[in-house]
Amino acid sequence: MAKYLINRALQMFLVFFIFLTSSYLLFNAMPGNAFQSLLLNPNLPPDAYEKTLALYGLDKPLFERLQLYIINFFKGDFGYSYIYFPKSPVELIAERLPRTLMLFSIVNIFAFYTGFLVGKILAWRRGSKSETWITITSVFSYTVFYPWFALLMLYFFGLKLGWLPIGKFLYPEKWYDAPFDSDVIFVNMIWFTVIITLVQFIAYVLTRNIESISIRRNLRFTSFVLILIGSYFYWGTGEALVRRPYAADIAYHMILPVFTVTLLAFAGTALLTRTTMMEVLKEDYILTARAKGLSQKRIRDRHAARTALLPVVTSFIFTIVTIIDGSVLTEQIFSWPGMGQLILQAVLREDIPVAMATFSFLGIFALVAHFLADISYAYLDPRIRIKSQG
Amino acid sequence: MSNIEKEARKKIRRAAINKNWTLFKQSRLGIVGLGIVLFFAFLAVLQPILFLTGVWNEGVYDPVVGYEPERFELLVVECPQQYPTEKYQEPNDCPARGEVNKVLVFDPSVSVGDYYETSLQPAPPSSKHILGTDSLGRDIFSQLMEGSQVAFLLGLLSATVGVALSTILGSIAAFFGGRVDAYLMRQSDLVLMLPFLPLLFIISAFVELKVWHLAVVLGILGGLGGSVITIKSAALQVKVKPFVDSARITGGSRMRILFSHILPNVAPLALLFMVFSVTGAIASESVLSFLGLLNIDMSWGLMIYLSQTDGYIFSGLKYWWLILPAGLSVTFLAGGFYLVGRGLDEVFNPRLRDR
Numbered sequence: 030m031a032k033y034l035i036n037r038a039l040q041m042f043l044v045f046f047i048f049l050t051s052s053y054l055l056f057n058a059m060p061g062n063a064f065q066s067l068l069l070n071p072n073l074p075p076d077a078y079e080k081t082l083a084l085y086g087l088d089k090p091l092f093e094r095l096q097l098y099i100i101n102f103f104k105g106d107f108g109y110s111y112i113y114f115p116k117s118p119v120e121l122i123a124e125r126l127p128r129t130l131m132l133f134s135i136v137n138i139f140a141f142y143t144g145f146l147v148g149k150i151l152a153w154r155r156g157s158k159s160e161t162w163i164t165i166t167s168v169f170s171y172t173v174f175y176p177w178f179a180l181l182m183l184y185f186f187g188l189k190l191g192w193l194p195i196g197k198f199l200y201p202e203k204w205y206d207a208p209f210d211s212d213v214i215f216v217n218m219i220w221f222t223v224i225i226t227l228v229q230f231i232a233y234v235l236t237r238n239i240e241s242i243s244i245r246r247n248l249r250f251t252s253f254v255l256i257l258i259g260s261y262f263y264w265g266t267g268e269a270l271v272r273r274p275y276a277a278d279i280a281y282h283m284i285l286p287v288f289t290v291t292l293l294a295f296a297g298t299a300l301l302t303r304t305t306m307m308e309v310l311k312e313d314y315i316l317t318a319r320a321k322g323l324s325q326k327r328i329r330d331r332h333a334a335r336t337a338l339l340p341v342v343t344s345f346i347f348t349i350v351t352i353i354d355g356s357v358l359t360e361q362i363f364s365w366p367g368m369g370q371l372i373l374q375a376v377l378r379e380d381i382p383v384a385m386a387t388f389s390f391l392g393i394f395a396l397v398a399h400f401l402a403d404i405s406y407a408y409l410d411p412r413i414r415i416k417s418q419g
Numbered sequence: 420m421s422n423i424e425k426e427a428r429k430k431i432r433r434a435a436i437n438k439n440w441t442l443f444k445q446s447r448l449g450i451v452g453l454g455i456v457l458f459f460a461f462l463a464v465l466q467p468i469l470f471l472t473g474v475w476n477e478g479v480y481d482p483v484v485g486y487e488p489e490r491f492e493l494l495v496v497e498c499p500q501q502y503p504t505e506k507y508q509e510p511n512d513c514p515a516r517g518e519v520n521k522v523l524v525f526d527p528s529v530s531v532g533d534y535y536e537t538s539l540q541p542a543p544p545s546s547k548h549i550l551g552t553d554s555l556g557r558d559i560f561s562q563l564m565e566g567s568q569v570a571f572l573l574g575l576l577s578a579t580v581g582v583a584l585s586t587i588l589g590s591i592a593a594f595f596g597g598r599v600d601a602y603l604m605r606q607s608d609l610v611l612m613l614p615f616l617p618l619l620f621i622i623s624a625f626v627e628l629k630v631w632h633l634a635v636v637l638g639i640l641g642g643l644g645g646s647v648i649t650i651k652s653a654a655l656q657v658k659v660k661p662f663v664d665s666a667r668i669t670g671g672s673r674m675r676i677l678f679s680h681i682l683p684n685v686a687p688l689a690l691l692f693m694v695f696s697v698t699g700a701i702a703s704e705s706v707l708s709f710l711g712l713l714n715i716d717m718s719w720g721l722m723i724y725l726s727q728t729d730g731y732i733f734s735g736l737k738y739w740w741l742i743l744p745a746g747l748s749v750t751f752l753a754g755g756f757y758l759v760g761r762g763l764d765e766v767f768n769p770r771l772r773d774r
Contacts, residue, residue: 044605048612059624164448172698172753176709177723177746180732188733304764357616358706376617384617392612399608 037403041396045389049102052388053095056381062087063111063379085111098385108382112374118386121371127215128198129356129367131279134219136287138226140294141345147295148302148341149334152310164303171296179362182289193285196364199278207275214275221263225256242326286363294348301344306337442766449762455755459567459748466564479558482565482717486556487548492534493519541731544740551740553722554729563744566719570752573634573704574697580638581646582693588643589650590681593658594673603647610644616706623712630715633707637700646692650685657684687767694760698753705749719745 064087067078082088086097101108107118147163154160187195194200199211232252239245264273309315310333318328356369364370368387375384443449466482469475479485498513498520507513514520521531529535544551550559592603622628622636657663658681666676707713708720715721722745723732731738 040601040605041608044608044612048609051609052613055618055621059621161448168448168754168757169750172702172750172757174702174705174719174723174746174749174753176706177742177749180727181742181746184733184735189735308768357614361710372614372617373620376620388614388617391614395612396608399611 034404037400041400045392045396046099048392049099049385049389050095052392053098053381053385054091056376056379056384057091057094059379061379063381102385102389107386110375110383111380112378112383118383121383122368122386122390124212125366125368125371127212127219128365129360129369131215131219131222132283132286132359132365132367133290133356134222135283136290136294137345137348139287139291141298141341141348143291144295144298145302145334145338145341147299149306149329149337151299151303152306152333152337153329155307167296167299170293171300173293175293176358176362178293179289179359182285183362186285194282198282198365199275203278204275208271211275211279214272214279217269217272218276218279221260225260228256229253286359286365290359298341298344302337302341305341306333309333309337439766443762446762446765448758449765452755452758452760452762455751456759459752459755460571462564463567463571466561466568475561480561482557482562485558485561487542487552487558490536491542492536495519495521495524495529495531495533495535497521497531541738541741550744553725553741554731559722559740559744562717562722563719563748565717566722566745566748567752569630569715569718570701570704570749573630573637574700574752574756576631576634577638577641577700578693578696580635581640581642581696582689584639584642585646585650585692586682586685586689589647590654590677590685592647592651593654594677594681600651604651607644607647610640615640615703619703619707620712623707627714628707628712630704630713630718633704633713634700637703641696641699646696650689650692653688654681654685657681660684687763691760691763691767694756694763697756698760701749701753701756719749 062082064078064081064085067073067081079088086094089097098108110116110118110121113121147167151160151163151167183195186193204211229252232249236245236248239248263269264276315328315332318332323332356367357373358369359365360367360369361373371383372387374380375387470477470480477485479487496514496518499507502509507515519535519537521529524535524537526535540552540556541554542548542552542556548558548560550563552558553562588603592600618640619636626632628636663676663680666680671680704713704718705720705723708715708718709724709727711724713721723742726732726738726741726745729741731741736742
C-alpha cells in the first residue's frame, strides 16, 4: 500500500506540473494582453505601453516567462494582479473565497439533505402516482435551463413581489460606518454554520442506535431546539451583537440565490439516491429483513438507505470540487462578487497571475479529492485494488 | 462466415431488440421522454420542408434575416406621470395592447387619440406567426425550429465523439492496466482539474467557435474526463468474467478480446452515458450562447440572450412569447433525453425493474 501511495503522489505531482504549464500556455495563447487598453488612451505618452509591459516582465520571451513563473510558483510567489495592481492573487482569493464558500456550503447542505430524503421516498414508493409526479418535478429541475430559471426567479421574487433584493451581497448604505469589512462577517458566519452543522450531525450519530423511532425523533428535535436557543444567545451577546445587523443584511441577500440553487441542485442527489436505493432493495438481506418481520420504515431507513448512502457521499465529495467551477454562472447572474466572478474577470481581462492562481487553487482541490476518492474505492472494493495494481 | 450462421445471428439480434423494446415500453416515463425527443426531431425536420415546399416564404420566415413588413394601426396615448390611474394600474401597463406611447412616436403631426400606422415589433402571436416575432421582427417559431436543429446536431455529435473516446480509452485502461492505465487516469485527472466554463471562455477567445467545433470540443472534454473512470470500472468487472479467461485460453489475440469480448459488454453502459451526455451538451451550448460567447446564427440560448439584452425578461409575462418558448424547449429536450436514458437504464440494469 505504501508503495502505491508514493507512486500515486509522484504521479499527482507530475500531473500538477503539466497542468501548470499547459494552463500558462493556454492563457498566453489568448490574443492581446491586459494592458492593451493603454494603447487607446491618447493622453498617455506613446511609450507608456512598452514601459508597462517591461515593468510587468511581459516583454520577455514566452519560454523564459513560463520558467520564471513555475520557479516562483514553487517558491510561493504568485506575483501581482494586473487589474487590481497592489494586491496579490492570494489576497484576492482570501477576500473572495469566504463569500463563495458561505453561499455554496449552505446550498450544498440543503440540497444534499433534501435530495437524499426525496430519493429515499421515491425509491420506496415505486410505482405509485406520487412517485411519477415527484420524478417529473425533479427531472424538470434537474434539466431546467439554469440561467433562464434564475432570471425568472429574480424577476418574480425581486421585482414583481419585491420581497428580496435583486443582486449584490449587501446594501452599501448600511455599511458606511461599519467598524469592520464584510469578510470578517463572512468568516464569522461560516464558523457559525460549521459549528451548528457539526452539533446537529453529532446529535444524529449519537442517536443513531436508539431502537424506538419516537424517542429518536424526539431527541433529534430537542437537539435542534437547543441549537436554536444557543444561536439566539450567541447572536445576542458581546461582539456578535454588534455584528448581528450586518450578518442579517448578508443573510437577507443570500435567501434568493440559496433558494434557487437548492431547488435545482437537490434533484441530482434525489435521482442518484433513487437509483442506488432501488438496486439495494433487490438485495437478499432486504428480503431477510422483511422475513424477520421488521417494520417497513426500519427497513427503509436502517437497512436500505444506509447502504445507498455510499455512492451518494462519493458524488457529494465531487460536487464540493465543482462548487467554485459552478459558481461562475450563479455569481454572474446574482452579481455575487465571489470566486466565480474573480475567475471570470481574470480570464476575460487576461489577468494572468490571478487566473493562474485561481486555476491552480481549483486544480489542487480537484486532485486531492480525486486521490481521496481513489483510495477509498481501493479500500472498499478489493477487486479494484488487486486489479489496478496487478 | 457461413450463411446459416449469419441468419442465426440476425435472428438473435432481432429477438434481443424485440425483448429490449418490450422492456423499454414498460417504463412509462421513458416513453414520454421518447415522445418529447421525437417531437423536437419533427420540428427540426419540418422547417426545411416548409421552406422547400414554399409554404413559408424565406424572406419572412428566415430565423436570422427574416422580416415581416406588416403594418398595424395603433392608438396614440399619453402615459400618465403618476400611477395608478383609472386605466392603468402600474407603469408596466402603459401602453396597453394596441396602443403606442406618444413619446415614442417621432412624428410631430400625430396627436393623442389618432391612429398611427407602424410595424409592431415584437408582435404578439397571430395566425401568421404562431409564436409571434422577436424585437427584430423575426419569427419565433422558425427560430425555435432552427434552434432544435442546432441542439440535435450538437448534442448527438458531441455525445458520439465523447462516448466513443471514453469507451475505447476506458476499456484499454482496464484491459492493459499498469502504465497505460496510470497514464490514462492521470490524463483524465488533468481534464477534470481544468474548470469547465472558464476553460470554454479561454477556448472561445482564440478560436471562433461554431456549432461543429463546440460539439467536438465538448465531446473531447467529456470523453477524456470523468466518464473514462466510470467506463473503466465497468470494464474491470467484465475483465474478471470467466468468458474473457476462456477466450484467452483458446488463443484469442488481445485486440480480439478487447474489441469482441470486452467492448460489447461495456456498450450498454456507454449508450446510457451517451444519452445522458446529450443533456449536458445541450445545456452547455445554451449557457455559452446565453453568455454570448459562440459564433452561432441562432440557437435557443441565443434567443434567451437576446430577450435578456433587449430587456424583455424582466417585463414579466407581457412578452411571454420571447421568454417562455426558448427556455422551455431547452428544458424539455434535455429532460426528454434524460427520461429516455432512465428508460434505457431499466432495460440494461435488471435490478431497477419492477419484477
